[in-house]
Amino acid sequence: MxxxxxxxxxxxxxxxxxxxxxxxxxxxxxxxxxxxxxxxxxxEKREWMVGDLVLLLNSMLRLFPGKLKSKWTLPYLVTQLFYHGLVELETKEGVRFKVNGQRIKFYFRHAESANEVIESCHLDEV
Known part of the structure; x- marks a missing residue:
C-alpha cells in the first residue's frame, strides 16, 4: 500500500x-x-382607507371553544393608518386601539339589507 x-x-x-x-x-x-x-x-395585498369598516380576528378563540363560533368580531372603524401595516381602529363606544393589518378584513353590510321585506305573500293565499 x-x-x-x-x-x-x-x-x-x-x-x-x-x-x-x-x-x-x-x-x-x-x-x-x-x-x-x-x-x-x-x-393578498389589502389597501385600507380611513373610514372603512373592518372585522377583527379573535385570537383568544381557543379559550372559548365552539365549532360554529365566529373567529371575527364586530365591525370597527379604521381611523388612522401607519407604516408597515399598523392600523388604528375605533369601536362604537369611541375606544381606539392599534392592530396589525393582517388581523383584519373588510366588513360588508349585506346582512342589514337582508332585513328589508321586499314582497310578502302568505302560503294560504297561494
Whole structure:
C-alpha cells in the first residue's frame, strides 16, 4: 500500500465532498428563493382607507371553544393608518386601539339589507 496514493485519494474524496456540499447549498438557496417568490405572489395585498369598516380576528378563540363560533368580531372603524401595516381602529363606544393589518378584513353590510321585506305573500293565499 502506497501512503502517498492513499493520501491523494483521501484529499480527492474531501474535495468532492466539499463540491457536493456547495452544490447542495446553492440548490437549497435557489429553492428557498423560488418558494418565497411563490408565497409572496399568493399573499393578498389589502389597501385600507380611513373610514372603512373592518372585522377583527379573535385570537383568544381557543379559550372559548365552539365549532360554529365566529373567529371575527364586530365591525370597527379604521381611523388612522401607519407604516408597515399598523392600523388604528375605533369601536362604537369611541375606544381606539392599534392592530396589525393582517388581523383584519373588510366588513360588508349585506346582512342589514337582508332585513328589508321586499314582497310578502302568505302560503294560504297561494
Amino acid at each position: 502506497d501512503w502517498s496514493e492513499a493520501a491523494e485519494q483521501r484529499l480527492n474524496g474531501l474535495n468532492e465532498l466539499d463540491e457536493f456540499r456547495l452544490k447542495a447549498y446553492e440548490s437549497s438557496t435557489l429553492y428557498k428563493e423560488r418558494m418565497k417568490k411563490y408565497h409572496d405572489n399568493k399573499i
